[in-house]
Amino acid sequence: MTIAGAWICLLAPLAGALAITLAGRRISRRTAGWISTLTTFVAFAGALVAFFGLWAADPSDREQVSTAYTWLAAGDFEVELQILLDTLSSTMMLIVSGVGGLIVWYSMGYMAGDGEERRYFAYMSLFVFSMLILVQAGNFLLLLVGWGLVGLASYLLIGFWHHKPEAVAAAKKAFVMNAIGDATFALACVLLIWETGTLELLGVFDDVGSLSTTTVNLVALGLLGGAVAKSAQIPLHTWLPDAMEGPTPVSALIHAATMVTAGVYLLVRASPIFEAAPDVQHLAAILGAITLLVAGVVALVQWDIKRVIAYSTMSQIGYMFLAAGIGAYGYAIFHLMTHAFFKALLFMTAGLVIHHLDGEQDIRNMGGLKKLMPRTHIAFAVGALALMGIPIFSGFWSKDGIVAAAFASGDALGYTLYVAGLVGALLTGLYTTRLYFAVFRGEPSEFVKTHAHQGHGEGPRSMVIPVGVLTVLATIGGFVAIPGVWEPFLHWIDETAEPLVTATVAEDYGTSAVAVTLALIGFFIARRAFVAGRQIVRSADAWRVLEHKLYFDELYDALFFRPAVAISVALRRNVEEPVIERSLDEIGSGTIQVGGEVARVQTGLLRTYAIAIAFAVCVLVVVFVAVR
Amino acid sequence: MDGPDIGWYLIVAALMFGIGALGVMMRRSPLIVLLSLEIMINAANLTFIAFARQQGDLGGQIFALSVMAVAAAEVAIGLGLIVAMARRRIALDVDQASALRG
Amino acid sequence: MGNFLVWVIWFLAAGGCLASGVAVVSVTNPFYSALALIGNLASLAVLYLLLAAEFLAAAQVLVYAGAVMVMFLFVVAYLGGRADAPWAGGPPLLRTAAVVAAAALLVEIVAVLGLAWGDNLQDPAEVADSFGSPAQIGELFLTDHLLAFEITSIVLLVAAIGGVVLGTTPEKELEE
């Protein structure tokens, strides 16, 4: 029953995707949306079944593996289509299918009238399916399959509006950067095959102890590469902001709630490997810390509403990486969950705004929407508060736990990370407040006055209800882990990934006090700046640097893309054409030329022929007599 | 045996062969080329006969006799060709018979 | 003494042979060339005699110098002046090459002769008087070399057909 729930959870979205694809134009666009939504909720139901089945099970029986068939085999090596159901994956299944279902539902309203909704919903279902493979996979290769398929779905959805060059470019960029991650992931798998002979998660974890340090480090690095690419962490982070070219629900689902957090899931899932390679694990934490700061700073200067949220996402995932890197797995997943709630909420409310404003995304053209869209305003505010980590909202519980854990780990690295986390809290306060004020407060801009839809409310029911649900979740989602009082969520996750550090209750609340203070400071600074009508970043130079996202794109362009093009062109000009192709021509025409010369010896003069024979006879005689 | 060694005969034959060959290779008139061929064949005949004497075997002489007939036949055909060419007003110059080449 | 006489005859015959050979090759007019060849063939007949090939010597004079060369002379006469061609001409390279080739051939054969001289060229086999007589030749032609004999006749027949085919003027052309 439990396992059947998991399988239903996995397969329902696939069935949805196939049904929509095969039905084609025979079903209406709305029907396609319903199919997608319902199958996702079926998946959620399956996930619930699995979750409660697991809940009810004996704690020793909370690691269930189910195998369908052998997917790939060669010699002794076999990879099976198998799922691993444990506390971690069941949690992820709930998040993915639950939040996914809400967002797909929301999409029905958001995408209405687009004209290609069938394609959209097929992609969405495909994505949910892929994401579920990823979280349920019982072995690394299947995990990699899910890993790649979510990348594919992400590519498809980012480039959904394929007539927009920016969208297509962003989609390609996302795919290629993810392919780099896939490649390192795959290399890690190769190493595992050679060193442990298996790719099954549990089998590998059993064997980790017997591996050499180098091997473990390399494997961990490979996995980290995949995680970094998927979760848009520095240095493979540049695709995420561009990915905002996709429809907003996509941003909510893929680039906030689920896919981009897959890296965190991987870090926690493969924690035995990372624990055996502490340096790499710390590297993950450091990368997370750097990302959370950089993204936070860059978010300060963005004008696009979605991009601000996107940078905020990077930043929040940085927290999760930090948590996973220091071994606070429970908090990493906890923050993953709350972040899924409030970030999805933020994106969806942003979507409502965009929808309301005819697709406008520039916050300079917004303002004063509080009056026009009061319910949206409340939802956004809840999301923002959760993001800033203001008490009782979900983000407060999860984020502060991470920072406290960093403090609790107690060494220099820990303290550094602790400081970074706190600075991040300040930054979060700053950019969130900036965004909130720019969009909802102040006077409506000219644009809003001319474009805002009057009279049809804030959005269709299919959009409003999911937002409402998420608003509730973003508010109360954190109560599943109140330090020192009631921490069932953390214990649940701990069963799969035993944490390396645990903050004391004092550390927890102490950190919270500091963090909340910092967030509030950020809030007030930003508010003052807004009221004064100026930006938070006042230096023009700094502004420019940040606007260019610290020149990462330019750097990569110069380091990788342009050299690749140059090498390709150079190879064609200097090797392929002149050497490989022309050498053939040369040999050919050269031979024919020699043939002409030879034929010219055939003068047609009879005497030549006789002379030739005479000479040949002479040579033959000499050969015979002299060589004798 | 009276007179010079067989070797001297052979030298004469060799010289004739060389002279004949030179004629074939040098002359442009087909008639003279034919004549030169005859000299070459006769050189071979002389060799045969000399060796027949040397070996005391008549086979060489028989061979030489057959060769005479063959040489006559060759001359007949050659002359026929030359006559045919002349009748078609083709220049009797082997250097000009070079339409076929390359 | 007889020995000396043989030497003299040999020298005369050999000299005549080579001289007429050179003449055949070098003379401009094919008519003289053909005449020179008759001389050549006749001197060869003398050499044949010295080599105990009496029948062959006779045949050489009768068949070759007689019949064949007469045919030759007829043709030369028939073609008249048109048969003339200059001695030299053509690419000079060709001329040089021809001389070199002929010389090389000659040198090689003479060298080979020199190599073989010591072996046994000095003591030819003892032969009976009947060696090379028409009777012996005839017998061999009818026994051991019967086939060669028959084939020789066929070759001559073929030559006859050839003469007919090549020599006859087609009817169409006669009408023209």
Next chain:
Amino acid sequence: MLTTALILLPVVGALVVAATPLPRATTAGLAFLVALMEVALWIVAASRFDFDDGGLQLGTSREWAESFGISYSVGFYGFSLWLTGAAVIVSAAAIGYAVWVGRDRPRAYHALMLLLTGAMVATFAAQDLLLFYVSFEAMLIPLYVLVGVWGGARRQVATLTFVVYTMAGSLLMLASVVAFGVTQGTFSLTESGTSDNVWIFLGFAIAFAIKAPLFPFHGWLPLAYREAPVEVAAVLSAVVSKTAIYGFLRIGVPKFPEPADDLSGVILVLAAAGLVYGSLLAFRAPDLRGVVAYSSIAQMGLITLGVFAFDDLGLDGAVLQSVAHGLVSASMFLLVGMVEHRCGTGQLASLGGMARGRPVLATVVLVAGMIALAVPGSATFAGEFLIMAGVYGQGWGYSAVVALGIVLAAMYTLRVISAILHVEPGVAVRDEALDLRTSELALVLPMMLVLLVLSAWPALVSESAFPANNATQAVLEAFR
């Protein structure tokens, strides 16, 4: 007998098609029917094949030139049966495409296509060295004319270069065949032993390297793939190139274990270089066919890496990848043909925006493209992963190159997908360029479906490719 029937059916079909004066449409239909019957026959053969065993089956052997040790012996191993399957499916699709396009002089055209099919099947079935050579060469005869008569503007140069170049390789192989056969006293692959002569091995290796083609022996390829009729290019890259892999698997490695091992370093380096080189050139190729052509070089390099990994993973992966790449590259070429047919050009600069209003085309191109770039979960990914894992044993660097290849493949494939489908319509894309019709879809869809089935279950091929599912042992010992 079944194997012989599989070889003879298309040949007889070719003769019938060539000799019967039927109307155009009927001729083409007849040829397509024969091709479909061939597929059906292959399915029968596959159903009779014991995949758990995987050893030589469905074999027939007849004396041919027994005093020279030459016989007509055919039969299938698991991997050759799979390669044959890809061959017959691709052939049927190619012939179907030709029917759809309506090639001129259909009798000659279809007869040659069927002849080509027969030769390809014979190559994969050959268990006699000479028979292998014969069918290996026999493929060239129809190809020469197919490219030379029905090809593009520079077809004559293309076809001559192609045939002379590949023949030069094959003739070296002939020398090696002679040397091997004479020293062994038999040409039978099942009876002959092994040889440690490097030179003989080189003859084979160069022939296969040209046929595959491996870098830097690919000089004939760009022109041939560009100038050939598109379905012929499909067959070339999908099937004909795989005969080289069959050659390596059946002859190159098993019969020359020591030389193959000694030279594996060189071959691996060339294969790896080809993988990168082909990918890079594909990345900037200006036209559709160029991309597919150079990506073929890359893929063949990859497959060769798998073969010379000399372990289960690599060998099974090479077979799986051969089958998958065969199907996907044939699909790609046919799609290229359909696009070119609509737009009159394959220049990427003049294309674009075809996704709008052409959902079927867009979907099919996208699916084919995604499989081509080996998106995880696809059959090509499974093959690539196996090869990557297998070749690790020969050096971690090769695996890294394969990983690099994954990234590069993503780059060039996405580029071409976008160039066809996305952004604003290009100058050559007019409104009259319609979506794929059912008949066209019917040509590509079967291959796509097979690919999807293989994606869902790649073990089907990789597990049954070699006897007892032990590729290393099979190739290195049992085949000797």
Next chain:
Amino acid sequence: MIDTPSVDWLALSPTVALLCASGVALLATVIVPAWMRRGIAAATALAGFVVAAVLAGIVFDETPTPEILLDGSMVRDQLAAFAQVVLAVTGAVVVLVSWSEDRRDNHGEYYALLAAAGAGMVFFVGAENLMTLFLGLEWFSLCLYILVAIDSERETSLEAGLKYLIVGGFGSAVLLFGAAFVYGATGELSFAEIAVADTTSDAFLLTGLAMILAGLAFKVSAAPFHMWTPDVYQGAPSSVTAFMAAATKTAALVVTLRVLVTAFPDQSEIWTIAVAVLVCASLVWGNLAALAQSDVKRLLAYSSISHAGFMLMAIAANSERGGEALLYYLVPYTAMSVGAFAVVAARERELGRPVTLESLAGLGWERPWHGIAMWTFMLGMAGFPLTGGMFGKLFVFSAAYDSGDWWLVLVGVAATAVSLAYYLNVVRWMYMRTGPELRLVPAGGSPPRDSALSVAIGAGVLVTVGSFFAVQPILDVAADAAASLPF
């Protein structure tokens, strides 16, 4: 009283049959009214060749071991019989090719000479001493001189005849001189006895051998003794060219093999090298020069030079396997070359002018049967599979490799690669020209129906392809034939 030797008439019967045919054909020119001359002469010649083939087959069957006849004048063995069958069949096919050849008159003489030439070759391959060798050689050569020049209204025909005659005479003289030296060194004319005789002088023997080899190489048209070949092949009437390319080469190669193996076994170390040198020269020269040709007959002439190289490779192997390979090679080779020249002849008659590559344009599409046949022949010559040409090359290479001449195999491979360029070029011209180039320029209307020629071409295709599938029977026969030589 002279004891006339007993004559083995069966051994001579193929020769005699052809001679009779020749005589009857000749008589026909005199007796029969003009309008039926051609038919009767051709029928007679055809009958002669067919009967000769049958008789030779009988001889083959009834001669398990070689027999030397007429005091060493000739030999009756399976090698000769095999070659005789090939020659006679070739001749019969050539008769079919000649049937509708445009000739003013001389039909009777033409067929008479053809039969006589055939008789000469059939005799030649059984020659067992130097005298019969020379006489046989001259016999068919003289016939061919005339045949080449028989179209005397064409200047090129006369030119070819003159060239062939003079260069051929030069070659014969060299051969003769060589024969004299061999005779001088051994005192023997018969091959078998030359082999066992006490040689008085190695220098003489080797010089003689070199010159005999040169003379035979001339007939084989192996480079550098090949220079007459292109000119003569081009100038001669196409049917005669076909005959020369196939039959002369067959006869000369078989005899070369026989002479070298039976008469000079002790010198094999040297002559194998010399032959190998000829092989290389032929392969290089023939193939390279062929690349530059536009006249198809000339192209085929160069190709025949390169084939001479391949076949000599089998001789250079100096082994029974080599002999077998040579004899096998001859079968598809004769078929291919007769067939190819037949197609050229057909085209020539259709267009009324010499056939260049340009004038082949469109042949493949307009005359599908000729196109496919020519295609088969070209591929066969290039050694593609599905033709006996491939097995020919394979066996020759095997023989060479077996004898340790692996480098000859490589030369052969390179030569084949080069040869592809011009063989495929022919196919290219037939099938692949664009629009206007493909349009035929016929002399007018549809081509003359010529069923005899079609049958000839069909026979060529049949043998070319048939020798691929039926290798073993031919190989068995060839092995038997090769076994008659004392390797």
